Amino acid sequence: MTTASDPIQQAIILGNVNSVAELVNNLLNQEQAPQSILDDHLLPGMAVVGDCFKRNEMFLPQVLMSAQTMQVAIDILRPLLMGDAMAKDRRTVIIGTVKGDMHDIGKNLVRIMLVGAGFEVIDLGVNVPAQRFLEAASQHQASIVCLSALLSSTMNNMREVVKAFRENEKLKTTKILIGGAPVSREFSDSIGADGYAPTAPAAVEKVQIFFN
Amino acid sequence: MTGRKQVFSALDRKETTRVPIGEIGGGYTEDIIKLLLGDEYMTGHDSYFQNHNKIRQLLGADIVGARVTGPPVEITGTHKDWGTAVFRDFWGASFTQPPEATVQLVDPIAGTPEELERWMPPNVDQFDKTKVTRWKEKTELFVLATLNAGFDLGYELLGFERFMMWTIQAPQVMRNYFDKLIQTNLSLARMSIEAGADAILIADDLAFNTGTFVDPAYLRSDYFPLLKKMIMEIKKTGIPVFLHSDGDLRAIIPDLIDCGIDVLQSCDPNANMHIPTLKKEYGKDLVFMGNIDVDLLANGTPVEVIKTTRELIKDARQGGGFILSASNVIASYCKPENVRAMYATAHEELS
Numbered sequence: 001m002t003t004a005s006d007p008i009q010q011a012i013i014l015g016n017v018n019s020v021a022e023l024v025n026n027l028l029n030q031e032q033a034p035q036s037i038l039d040d041h042l043l044p045g046m047a048v049v050g051d052c053f054k055r056n057e058m059f060l061p062q063v064l065m066s067a068q069t070m071q072v073a074i075d076i077l078r079p080l081l082m083g084d085a086m087a088k089d090r091r092t093v094i095i096g097t098v099k100g101d102m103h104d105i106g107k108n109l110v111r112i113m114l115v116g117a118g119f120e121v122i123d124l125g126v127n128v129p130a131q132r133f134l135e136a137a138s139q140h141q142a143s144i145v146c147l148s149a150l151l152s153s154t155m156n157n158m159r160e161v162v163k164a165f166r167e168n169e170k171l172k173t174t175k176i177l178i179g180g181a182p183v184s185r186e187f188s189d190s191i192g193a194d195g196y197a198p199t200a201p202a203a204v205e206k207v208q209i210f211f212n
Numbered sequence: 213m214t215g216r217k218q219v220f221s222a223l224d225r226k227e228t229t230r231v232p233i234g235e236i237g238g239g240y241t242e243d244i245i246k247l248l249l250g251d252e253y254m255t256g257h258d259s260y261f262q263n264h265n266k267i268r269q270l271l272g273a274d275i276v277g278a279r280v281t282g283p284p285v286e287i288t289g290t291h292k293d294w295g296t297a298v299f300r301d302f303w304g305a306s307f308t309q310p311p312e313a314t315v316q317l318v319d320p321i322a323g324t325p326e327e328l329e330r331w332m333p334p335n336v337d338q339f340d341k342t343k344v345t346r347w348k349e350k351t352e353l354f355v356l357a358t359l360n361a362g363f364d365l366g367y368e369l370l371g372f373e374r375f376m377m378w379t380i381q382a383p384q385v386m387r388n389y390f391d392k393l394i395q396t397n398l399s400l401a402r403m404s405i406e407a408g409a410d411a412i413l414i415a416d417d418l419a420f421n422t423g424t425f426v427d428p429a430y431l432r433s434d435y436f437p438l439l440k441k442m443i444m445e446i447k448k449t450g451i452p453v454f455l456h457s458d459g460d461l462r463a464i465i466p467d468l469i470d471c472g473i474d475v476l477q478s479c480d481p482n483a484n485m486h487i488p489t490l491k492k493e494y495g496k497d498l499v500f501m502g503n504i505d506v507d508l509l510a511n512g513t514p515v516e517v518i519k520t521t522r523e524l525i526k527d528a529r530q531g532g533g534f535i536l537s538a539s540n541v542i543a544s545y546c547k548p549e550n551v552r553a554m555y556a557t558a559h560e561e562l563s
Contacts, residue, residue: 015380056463059427061376068377102314105372106420127310152510153545181421181482182507199422 008037008073012045013052015065017072024073034080038118042073046116053113054201060109067112074115091211092142094133096124098157103150106180109200110146117204130157130164137171144210146203147193149180158183159191166192175210179203214352215274216410223452223474223499225532231525233536233558234275236413236456236477236501237358240267240551243544248551261346268353271555275535276353277413278344280403282336291318302334305369321369325382328370328389333396341407348408356413356454357404359397361439362390364417364457379426379434387434394442401446411452413477414443419459421483428463436467443472454501458540459483465490469497477501480539487534488527500528501535504554509538509546514553521557529562 008027011020027037049066052058058066093114097107104126114121122140124132133145145165149155158178165174175194178187179202188196194210197203213221218232245267246253252270254262268276282302289298294310298318301307306319322328347355366389367375379386401412416439418424424431443453454475455468460483461476468476479485479502487500503524508517521536528534536558542551 056423059423059430060425061379061430062427064373064377065380102310102316108373126316151543151545152507153543182510 006041006045008041009045009048012042012066012069012073013048015062015069017065017069020069020073021076024076028076028080034077038074038077038081042070042077043118046070046113046118049116050113050201050204054199063109064112067116070116091118091144092120092122092140093144093146093207094122094124094136094140094142095146095148096128096133096136097126097148097150098154098161099127099129100157101149101151101154102126103148103180106150106200107146107148110148110179110197110203113200113204114146114207117208119207130161133161134164134168134171137165137174142174144175144177144207146207147176147178149178149183152182155180155182155187158193162191162193177203177206177210215268216352216354218274219354219410219535222532222535225499227529227532229561230559231529231534231536231562232274232354233555234268234273234354234356235277235537235542236275236356236454237277237415237541238264239273239275239277239542240264241541241543244542244546244548244551247544247548261343265351268351271552272559273555274354275356275537276347276351277356277358278347278409279358280339280341280344280400280407282340283338303365303369304331304334317368317371320371320374325378325385328378328382329385331389331392333392336396336399336403339400339403341403344404344407344409348410355408355410357401357407357409357411358413358415359400359404360393361397361414361416361442362393363435364415365393365397366390376425379430383434387438390435390438394438398442398445401442402449405446405449405451409451411454411475412446413454413456414439415456417459418457418464419461419483421459421480423460424463428467431464432467436471440471447472460485462490465494465498469494473498475499475501475535477535477537478539479503481505482507482539485539487524491528491533495531495533499533499535502537502539503528504536504538506538506540506542506546509542509550509554512547512550514549517550517553518557521554522560525558525562 008023053063095111111121111123147158162176166172177195178193179197185196195206197206221228222232245263285299285301287297288300291298291308296308298306298308304321307315308318309315322331344357446453452474454477455473456477458478476498479487479500487503
């Protein structure tokens, strides 16, 4: 596994929930800007976690510990970032498992890794109807929506969500990313989604590409 | 040759004039059975046995999955969001089934590692063996008694994320937890064997399509030794052991062989579990079962299903050691004509 000399990055990679708060507070006391702590310490650490997960060098329990560690750090920084000009365009992603499907493992993993990559994630949970995705995208001014489904039967409900967005004048340009065991690139193309991600790290990469 | 003999021939690495075929667990959901049986579908008393027997006769299946059954679930209330019944299962966790959706955990058996350490599995004395016995006595199907072990059941009762985190945060508690679940399931395996099971199927999902949920090293140190003990106890009776796990298991196949697994079921092509390839490497030690993608059954055509099934049989049947099945449960999203095509192709006589 890749290691880092930066103690905060190391805390993120190793999932040291108990030490990260002190490390972040130390940097704040040294008057380091919150945005810099996020960009130069936390996000690079989580990027390493994503890469290691992709290469099967880290596994779900470790990724969950890293994400929890990241969450502790972000909770400290969030109120400070609110006043930071650079944080005003903080990138928001809506995520949920489509209607009829109660599976959330894959969706949660994508959420965890998106949060880890510094995105603001609004998780609508499971069994989410198309209308709820529209409402959330509108309410949070999100330009990206991620849809998950585990079942062949429910993946067809993704089509309804995509259709609802495309027929909505204000939201028709929303980028829609789909994922889940039965989903393929061909299926994504056939329903008019903007992309398909076979794994959680791939979903993060796609979302990053959409924002860039 | 009866279905039972077909499967035993495959387990004995004998080639027969056709490959055995059948599904694990319930195999087919009630809605697909209804679609396939049409007017023959029964309701009311004894309909489960009658419908499941008829569907296997109609398709020419060789296998039935059966369970020793626990006491009925206890209804404990109504879910605040969905309005559906909340029920507590045999193990003590509470679930609900929202409309048009699968069962969802509401209240885990423990909220902290300390609670989990205190948790004791319930007694299995009140389990009923008669369903397993009936399949054995009234049919010529291969009776595959289904139960669990410690991993899949472990996260179902705790919640997936909590379970995964505690493997790091409370490893000794989790080892004890695995042991408790495995000991209880071993008791169920013994009951199933007494009831007439031809084999035991351990349902234990260990992997995603991209690899194992947890580090294989963790499985080797903290889980497989306990699983191996369970399997060795079962095999003392001379009964073969099947393992069902979704996902890409290639990193742990040698470990599963070491644990004593005889048959590996699911082998989802979407998870790179291609049976002809796996057989080349592990065919001496393992029988493989599965490999027909349910998405093909859902979205393909009968012509595509026949082509895929024929190719798979051609590439996987040499020397026995292969049982055909879907890689997951056959539900109503599968087209009935595709299910019929898969089974009919398996019954084509081979030279």
